[in-house]
């Protein structure tokens with residue numbers, strides 16, 4: 051059975067159909083790239099998948115169970131975690147704390163325990179810090195060396211890394227990455243690609259959907275690609291499948307790369 | 310015990326007592342300016358020492374608190390049981406309980422509340438009505454005053470869930486006014502404008518806290534009894550709120566303050582967490598109200614007006630939002646200063662407004678900014 055299957059997903063804003071009848075499915079461990087010009091509905095699709103928007107029509111099923119219409123926090127707890135295109139870290143919290151916000155402990159720790167069972171709370175906190183530091187380890191010492199830094203003081207590329215760490219801290223089944231390379235130069239982008247390969251390797255069961263503006267970035271990374279244009283999926287398949295697609299070339303590849 | 314902490318706290322205490330002794334308003338201003346510039350110059354000249362001292366305090370916060378609490382025990386003796394100063398400090402302590410309480414929701418969780426006085430009102434009327442009309446013991450009524458305020462916190466929380474920022478400020482102002490009106494209009498129970506008179510003093514093991522404290526070698530105003538009671542509740546409130554602030558809950562509320570959408574995408578149920586913040590904060594406002602009613606023996610709706618809400622919020626802005634030491638300092642400073650300028654009584658609210666404006670313009674972080682994060686990484690070898 052597919053891990054995630056999306057059928058005819060649609061959302062209208064007034065007269066605008068931002069996402070129109072999009073369907074795809076994702077197996078465990080699979081990586082899907084979504085590309086499309088600016089305004090083609092990529093972020094809106096993520097907002098639908100993560101429960102920020104409720105779809106006007108269509109279904110989303112995780113392990114066969116429908117999840118469309120559930121609030122964002124429930125969807126996260128079911129195993130879909132995301133990052134944001136413009137980066138939405140908790141800017142005044144430090145690096146460890148940002149990752150701890152993704153950990154299960156944060157949502158299950160007892161309030162009364164914090165007052166009446168200080169030893170237990172302390173043990174839980176130590177455990178959370180250990181886990182957070184292990185997760186940072188995916189990026190070598192890059193984040194570990196800045197673990198106590200406030201998020202807003204991080205260099206740009208490390209902010210994006212931190213956002214990925216926070217998202218995988220909950221051990222999600224599906225990870226949604228919204229333009230992780232936005233604002234990076236080519237060197238940083240290449241490094242990020244390697245980082246993502248590392249993430250994939252360290253959690254083989256994790257399915258990833260990555261939205262990208264830049265076709266080159268996903269080429270070596272994903273198993274399948276979906277091309278969005280004006281909210282519609284105009285092509286869906288392996289990279290080789292879509293590369294020759296005329297519609298795609300017209301809509302996207304032929305275009306100047308501008309955001 | 311660290312001698313530096315003890316010594317520095319003794320110095321601060323001595324400076325504070327000296328401040329209390331000064332009567333002349335001009336001398337007070339001079340004294341404050343001297344202290345302020347002294348502190349600024351010290352910080353400039355000895356940045357390393359300042360840094361060291363502040364991290365010494367931060368690293369040994371329990372010890373700092375313990376020493377401060379022990380020093381506080383001596384206060385009634387030092388002022389020789391003087392009822393005037395005991396009264397002023399007792400009010401300062403009640404304000405401090407409210408300030409640390411409000412700081413939890415406004416500082417830690419970022420939920421502005423301009424109707425906090427309503428929670429004190431709820432607590433005060435709970436103790437007033439229970440002890441006066443139903444003969445319930447104060448010691449049972451006091452926790453109930455917190456619980457009742459908690460309930461009102463949740464009632465306020467429900468309509469406030471959907472709004473943010475300015476709108477939340479408006480909703481909380483309205484809530485404060487509604488509670489006041491409610492008290493005024495349920496005259497048969499609350500006494501309306503006349504308030505509740507002759508609220509009994511607490512009695513513990515046959516000893517009435519409303520009577521002179523007679524220790525054999527000296528005797529002090531009954532206010533000394535209340536001083537110790539209020540101090541105990543302040544210590545309790547500070548410890549509980551400190552623990553909560555440094556728990557996973559505290560972290561989640563901090564994150565919610567940063568980004569309400571992102572925390573939802575990270576599994577937080579915004580509704581529950583906002584209600585936790587409202588209810589916990591309200592609880593301490595209620596306790597302060599319960600103490601107030603028992604100490605003053607007389608409560609009326611006008612004691613819990615909008616201006617009190619503004620006063621409490623200016624205390625936490627002056628001290629530094631999301632800083633428990635800041636809330637305590639702000640509460641004491643803004644409770645005691647006006648006593649020194651009673652000739653200018655009419656300008657009191659003006660003064661609080663000025664403090665808020667000046668802080669927001671020139672000192673966003675307040676007097677004791679919060680720098681300490683909740684979770685810290687374990688030290689690791691670099692590389």
Ligand SMILES: Nc1ncnc2c1ncn2[C@@H]1O[C@H](COP(=O)(O)OP(=O)(O)O)[C@@H](O)[C@H]1O
Nearest residue numbers: 063066068086087088089090091092093094095
């Ligand atoms: N909340 C909203 N209200 C109205 N229109 C929206 C909203 N969110 C997205 N849209 C519209 O949906 C379209 C797709 O936007 P978006 O998903 O951000 O594109 P992309 O991420 O592919 O650049 C745009 O035309 C945008 O204006």
Ligand SMILES: [Mg+2]
Nearest residue numbers: 092093094135
């Ligand atoms: Mg986008």
